[in-house]
Amino acid sequence: MIKLSQINKRYPNGHEALKDVSFDVAQGEMVFLAGHSGAGKSTLFKLITRIEKPTSGQLFVDQQNVSRMRDSKVALLRREVGVIFQDHKLLMDRTVFDNVALPLIVIGMPHDEIKKRVRAALNKVGLDGKGGQKPVTLSGGEQQRVGIARAVINRPNILLADEPTGNLDETLSDEIIDIFADFNRVGVTVLIATHDLRQVERLGKRTLHLEHGELIGDYRHASSGSQTSMKNTDEARTDG
Amino acid sequence: MGSYFARHVQVFLATLGDMVRTPISTINTVVIIAITLLLPSLLYVVIKSSQGLSDGWQGRPQMSVFLQKQVSASEAKQIFQEIQLHPSIELAEFITPQQAIEEFRLLSGSVSLDEELAFLGTNPLPPSIVLMPNKAAAKAESLNELKEQLEKFEGIDTIRLDLDWTERFNAILNVLTRIGLLLSGLLAMALVLIVGNTIKLLIHNRRDEIEITKLVGGTNTFVRRPFLYYGTLFGLFGALVSLVFLLIAANLVEQPLSKLASVYQRQSLLHEIQAMEVLCIIAAGAMLGWLSARWSVAQHLWKIKPS
Ligand SMILES: Nc1ncnc2c1ncn2[C@@H]1O[C@H](COP(=O)(O)OP(=O)(O)OP(=O)(O)O)[C@@H](O)[C@H]1O
Ligand SMILES: [Mg+2]
Numbered sequence: 299m300i301k302l303s304q305i306n307k308r309y310p311n312g313h314e315a316l317k318d319v320s321f322d323v324a325q326g327e328m329v330f331l332a333g334h335s336g337a338g339k340s341t342l343f344k345l346i347t348r349i350e351k352p353t354s355g356q357l358f359v360d361q362q363n364v365s366r367m368r369d370s371k372v373a374l375l376r377r378e379v380g381v382i383f384q385d386h387k388l389l390m391d392r393t394v395f396d397n398v399a400l401p402l403i404v405i406g407m408p409h410d411e412i413k414k415r416v417r418a419a420l421n422k423v424g425l426d427g428k429g430g431q432k433p434v435t436l437s438g439g440e441q442q443r444v445g446i447a448r449a450v451i452n453r454p455n456i457l458l459a460d461e462p463t464g465n466l467d468e469t470l471s472d473e474i475i476d477i478f479a480d481f482n483r484v485g486v487t488v489l490i491a492t493h494d495l496r497q498v499e500r501l502g503k504r505t506l507h508l509e510h511g512e513l514i515g516d517y518r519h520a521s522s523g524s525q526t527s528m529k530n531t532d533e534a535r536t537d538g
Numbered sequence: 539m540g541s542y543f544a545r546h547v548q549v550f551l552a553t554l555g556d557m558v559r560t561p562i563s564t565i566n567t568v569v570i571i572a573i574t575l576l577l578p579s580l581l582y583v584v585i586k587s588s589q590g591l592s593d594g595w596q597g598r599p600q601m602s603v604f605l606q607k608q609v610s611a612s613e614a615k616q617i618f619q620e621i622q623l624h625p626s627i628e629l630a631e632f633i634t635p636q637q638a639i640e641e642f643r644l645l646s647g648s649v650s651l652d653e654e655l656a657f658l659g660t661n662p663l664p665p666s667i668v669l670m671p672n673k674a675a676a677k678a679e680s681l682n683e684l685k686e687q688l689e690k691f692e693g694i695d696t697i698r699l700d701l702d703w704t705e706r707f708n709a710i711l712n713v714l715t716r717i718g719l720l721l722s723g724l725l726a727m728a729l730v731l732i733v734g735n736t737i738k739l740l741i742h743n744r745r746d747e748i749e750i751t752k753l754v755g756g757t758n759t760f761v762r763r764p765f766l767y768y769g770t771l772f773g774l775f776g777a778l779v780s781l782v783f784l785l786i787a788a789n790l791v792e793q794p795l796s797k798l799a800s801v802y803q804r805q806s807l808l809h810e811i812q813a814m815e816v817l818c819i820i821a822a823g824a825m826l827g828w829l830s831a832r833w834s835v836a837q838h839l840w841k842i843k844p845s
Contacts, residue, residue: 347753349753349843349844349845370757370758373752373755373756373757373758373760374755376752376753376754376755377754377755381753383753387749387750387753388750389746389747389750390746400750400751400754400756401754401755404751404754404755404756404757404760405755406542406545408544409544409548448754452754452755
């Protein structure tokens with residue numbers, strides 16, 4: 299579903315955010331992306347959604363060569379990939395409903411259908427009855443969930459979540475991650491960037507470990523908490 | 539297809555709503571556009587009206603024959619009849635001193651003239667005859683010949699030959715038309731700059747919205763659509779307001795013009811604006827607005843990239 303081969307990303311200021319990163323995520327997988335702050339997690343997501351272009355290397359999303367993709371095709375790519383952004387990226391002067399509906403509005407869905415879907419999505423993330431409010435009147439955790447509702451509203455094949463539990467307490471974090479697990483159970487490919495090793499261990503999913511732009515580990519945590527390294531055993535670390 | 543149409547209606551209504559929500563800046567822009575469109579339309583009406591004025595003369599020169607002041611009314615009548623019989627003359631009109639003073643009063647716009655006339659005691663203007671020679675005699679040589687012949691008439695004081703009055707008039711109109719076209723071009727450019735700049739500010743104000751819309755899969759076409767509606771609506775409303783201005787201007791000059799018109803035995807000198815011309819002004823406004831938005835969007839929208 300997502301395939302990177304020898305991806306390098308150097309920002310215009312010369313900073314090398316990703317160095318020779320290669321991995322493969324199969325359809326229907328749920329994968330955590332771990333690593334210290336500045337390791338390159340968000341950069342990786344930006345490459346997948348063509349917010350940034352790789353400096354070199356090949357990147358495929360659902361068979362499409364994203365690194366070579368024409369600008370006019372980028373919108374279609376983004377409709378296929380739901381993203382929860384680290385900084386939410388909500389429209390503060392619009393209602394929660396408008397924010398969540400945006401991906402459906404851009405594809406021209408009829409209004410009645412939009413209403414139904416938005417209501418269902420808000421229900422799924424526990425924001426029933428908050429559709430008419432502005433995001434500023436919501437707590438950080440609630441805003442986070444507005445972002446999640448927007449990311450899943452168009453039923454994407456791929457979900458990217460950048461630090462989705464950053465502002466949340468343990469119970470709420472668990473709930474949010476469980477929502478992603480639910481989507482994963484019905485076949486959605488899920489990638490979650492996080493510092494939250496508790497979640498990584500709780501679910502026992504595959505984890506990609508980035509450090510200073512390099513992929514230093516690709517392993518699976520057993521649900522119990524003990525780990526089984528599958529690759530780069532000698533370099534693998536669990537602490538960010 | 540139905541949903542495509544519905545989407546456009548939605549954007550149209552949303553844009554209209556946004557314009558209403560920022561009334562001051564909307565009114566500012568619309569009025570500036572209206573004034574920009576008003577100037578060429580005003581000039582157009584003036585040129586059209588003037589053309590109507592000269593059409594009556596069909597490009598024929600005119601000759602004014604002033605009789606001597608001491609000529610009596612009956613003598614004047616006789617001279618007029620004789621002149622009318624001349625084979626080179628197609629049309630002749632007798633103007634009494636009273637008619638002459640009336641025309642003078644209207645053209646000068648003087649109200650105090652009555653007092654001055656009372657002071658003079660008598661009407662200082664002589665009776666006169668306005669002639670239009672027929673086609674055959676309308677050449678400079680034949681006209682001079684005709685003038686010489688008429689000068690021999692008893693009771694005639696002076697003859698003024700407006701050799702190429704209409705030619706000159708038409709030449710002036712031609713110059714005016716060109717100035718009008720030039721001015722229209724310049725003002726259209728000004729309009730594009732004004733609307734373009736307004737759209738640029740709008741794009742800037744909606745930076746976040748544009749970025750986020752692109753992030754969730756909005757195409758460039760989708761993102762730019764509201765701005766194109768903005769431009770078109772600005773132009774459309776500007777044109778409508780400029781028509782209102784035009785009507786007000788027409789009403790202001792109607793009264794003094796109608797007096798002048800009565801001298802020329804006409805209903806009105808003012809060019810009456812046709813439905814087609816109204817449509818043209820509206821279409822021009824909308825088109826220019828759309829064009830400005832296209833131009834502005836092409837310049838500024840692509841710079842906004844999500845990060
Ligand atoms: N637009 C940019 N221009 C220059 N450098 C950048 C840019 N964006 C990110 N970087 C740098 O690239 C590195 C990786 O950044 P990135 O945002 O991918 O880290 P991250 O793993 O998401 O960190 P965090 O956990 O804090 O969100 C950082 O050192 C950052 O300073
Ligand atoms: Mg980040």
